[in-house]
Amino acid sequence: MKYLLKRKWFSLPSDVAIHDENGREAFRIDGRPFSFGKKLSFLDCHHNELAFINQKMVDGGPSYEIYHSDDLQAVVRENLATAARCKLAIDAPAPDDLHAEGNFTDHEYTFTREGKLVGRVSKSLFPRRDSYGVEVGRGEDEILLLASAAVIDLCCQKAGL
Numbered sequence: 001m002k003y004l005l006k007r008k009w010f011s012l013p014s015d016v017a018i019h020d021e022n023g024r025e026a027f028r029i030d031g032r033p034f035s036f037g038k039k040l041s042f043l044d045c046h047h048n049e050l051a052f053i054n055q056k057m058v059d060g061g062p063s064y065e066i067y068h069s070d071d072l073q074a075v076v077r078e079n080l081a082t083a084a085r086c087k088l089a090i091d092a093p094a095p096d097d098l099h100a101e102g103n104f105t106d107h108e109y110t111f112t113r114e115g116k117l118v119g120r121v122s123k124s125l126f127p128r129r130d131s132y133g134v135e136v137g138r139g140e141d142e143i144l145l146l147a148s149a150a151v152i153d154l155c156c157q158k159a160g161l
Contacts, residue, residue: 003146076151
């Protein structure tokens with residue numbers, strides 16, 4: 001499934017829609033990402049919270065914890081996304097961590113798990129200048145990949161990349 005996100009979504013009002021490839025609203029991101037310690041909520045189209053991202057300050061800079069319900073699914077550390085083209089590990093409590101690699105600032109990168117492609121982010125998925133697409137592989141956790149892409153976007157833009 002492919003999803004459409006606005007570039008620089010965090011500079012928009014606090015409630016931003018994520019659309020599926022057919023143009024239907026699939027999810028929403030609710031919250032103010034530049035408020036210290038504020039959480040971002042991932043909501044379904046009925047405004048039920050499916051996941052949230054909690055910002056924490058740790059040695060070396062902010063980190064973002066991605067939760068489904070109360071279960072920690074992944075941790076992304078902002079200082080790991082300091083180069084336009086680099087690898088990024090998204091630490092998960094399970095042994096099968098998600099990895100992102102490619103050009104984060106240009107929204108051209110892939111997600112892998114145990115060396116297998118599980119998703120990709122690309123501006124070429126949708127022909128709009130102000131947007132990028134997130135393609136989620138069959139059987140993969142859509143919310144985790146979308147939340148990870150949103151955190152990567154947030155980290156890169158805050159770092160001025």
